[in-house]
Amino acid sequence: MSTPTITAAQVKELRDRTGAGMMDCKKALEETSGDLDKAVELLRVRLGDKALKMGGREATEGTVQSYIHGNGKVGVLVEVDCNTDFVARNEDFIAFAREVAMHIAASPAVRYVSEDEIPEQDREAELRVFEQQAADKPENVRAKIAEGKLRKWIEEVVLLRQPHVNPDKHDGKTIEELRAELSGTTGENVVIRRFSRFAVGA
Amino acid sequence: MSTPTITAAQVKELRDRTGAGMMDCKKALEETSGDLDKAVELLRVRLGDKALKMGGREATEGTVQSYIHGNGKVGVLVEVDCNTDFVARNEDFIAFAREVAMHIAASPAVRYVSEDEIPEQDREAELRVFEQQAADKPENVRAKIAEGKLRKWIEEVVLLRQPHVNPDKHDGKTIEELRAELSGTTGENVVIRRFSRFAVGA
Numbered sequence: 373m374s375t376p377t378i379t380a381a382q383v384k385e386l387r388d389r390t391g392a393g394m395m396d397c398k399k400a401l402e403e404t405s406g407d408l409d410k411a412v413e414l415l416r417v418r419l420g421d422k423a424l425k426m427g428g429r430e431a432t433e434g435t436v437q438s439y440i441h442g443n444g445k446v447g448v449l450v451e452v453d454c455n456t457d458f459v460a461r462n463e464d465f466i467a468f469a470r471e472v473a474m475h476i477a478a479s480p481a482v483r484y485v486s487e488d489e490i491p492e493q494d495r496e497a498e499l500r501v502f503e504q505q506a507a508d509k510p511e512n513v514r515a516k517i518a519e520g521k522l523r524k525w526i527e528e529v530v531l532l533r534q535p536h537v538n539p540d541k542h543d544g545k546t547i548e549e550l551r552a553e554l555s556g557t558t559g560e561n562v563v564i565r566r567f568s569r570f571a572v573g574a
Numbered sequence: 575m576s577t578p579t580i581t582a583a584q585v586k587e588l589r590d591r592t593g594a595g596m597m598d599c600k601k602a603l604e605e606t607s608g609d610l611d612k613a614v615e616l617l618r619v620r621l622g623d624k625a626l627k628m629g630g631r632e633a634t635e636g637t638v639q640s641y642i643h644g645n646g647k648v649g650v651l652v653e654v655d656c657n658t659d660f661v662a663r664n665e666d667f668i669a670f671a672r673e674v675a676m677h678i679a680a681s682p683a684v685r686y687v688s689e690d691e692i693p694e695q696d697r698e699a700e701l702r703v704f705e706q707q708a709a710d711k712p713e714n715v716r717a718k719i720a721e722g723k724l725r726k727w728i729e730e731v732v733l734l735r736q737p738h739v740n741p742d743k744h745d746g747k748t749i750e751e752l753r754a755e756l757s758g759t760t761g762e763n764v765v766i767r768r769f770s771r772f773a774v775g776a
Binding site for chain 1: 619635637647652655663707709773
């Protein structure tokens with residue numbers, strides 16, 4: 373009987389997801405021929421949910437802040453991560469998170485933190501529409517027009533490349549520039565991890 | 575040449591999604607043989623994004639509120655809807671939204687507003703694990719044990735059926751009971767539409 377080859381990376385991923393021991397993870401992967409989801413199920417059955425730290429991930433520090441706008445019609449929740457609790461409690465760090473939340477509240481089109489979060493198929497679908505919208509333009513400029521519209525769309529949906537909505541306070545800097553600055557002054561990685569934006573009726 | 579039969583429901587759905595006129599929607603659906611996504615693309619090309627209210631939906635009133643817990647380690651954003659702006663600005667209505675946000679902050683397992691939001695495949699996957707976890711129990715009680723665990727899981731992940739985390743303040747009532755009460759006193763539909771819960775490191 374041959375056992376399938378299980379890579380160290382597979383074992384690590386299963387450990388990260390379940391918190392189970394290395395040998396348990398290796399065995400579960402061998403028995404499920406490397407199927408990660410099935411291996412998770414197997415470990416849940418074998419070891420019980422309580423023994424597993426389901427969904428566990430490496431410890432991160434950071435802060436969750438919110439901004440409510442316009443009499444409760446728009447609200448934003450944002451998580452900004454760093455390396456130590458010391459920085460997570462730093463006033464400037466918390467202020468940055470709040471400024472980001474406020475910016476997102478004022479930016480209804482923003483959907484992603486960074487450009488590489490845009491799903492490839494969404495980008496392609498947008499480009500397809502822009503190409504067709506430009507179909508009445510001379511052929512030699514059509515692709516350029518569609519590309520231009522795509523760049524504009526990306527600028528609207530990606531948070532990091534946007535100048536903060538309050539340019540007077542932030543010298544016209546983009547969110548990415550403000551983030552990099554804070555990373556410099558704190559000496560830690562500063563990562564805008566995720567955000568949610570709710571608008572009533574949207 | 576035969577045109578495919580387009581139902582009134584299809585036309586309505588396309589109108590809801592794009593805000594385009596009835597005849598434009600009917601024509602787009604005929605030309606795409608009733609394919610809704612393709613019809614949306616066609617309308618975006620034909621009428622331009624600005625003419626369309628993309629993602630438009632029926633006007634709702636409501637409020638977005640947040641709750642930040644434990645020195646910024648957990649945050650919750652919640653939207654509660656009603657019928658009129660008058661109620662949306664009502665103190666009790668806003669207080670309810672905040673109490674719900676606070677409850678969710680204290681409830682890391684909660685993932686859905688109501689039971690019918692649980693995807694069928696998620697429910698089946700959980701039941702499968704519980705059945706296997708009970709495999710060492712006598713056969714005549716196995717299904718009952720798994721069913722019991724599933725009910726317990728549902729109670730942990732569904733918001734509405736949970737007693738509010740502050741039973742003294744709310745007489746031990748569930749979120750659904752508090753919601754129904756508020757609906758009675760305001761005379762409007764009160765709907766917990768959505769929530770987000772961020773915890774640092776989770």
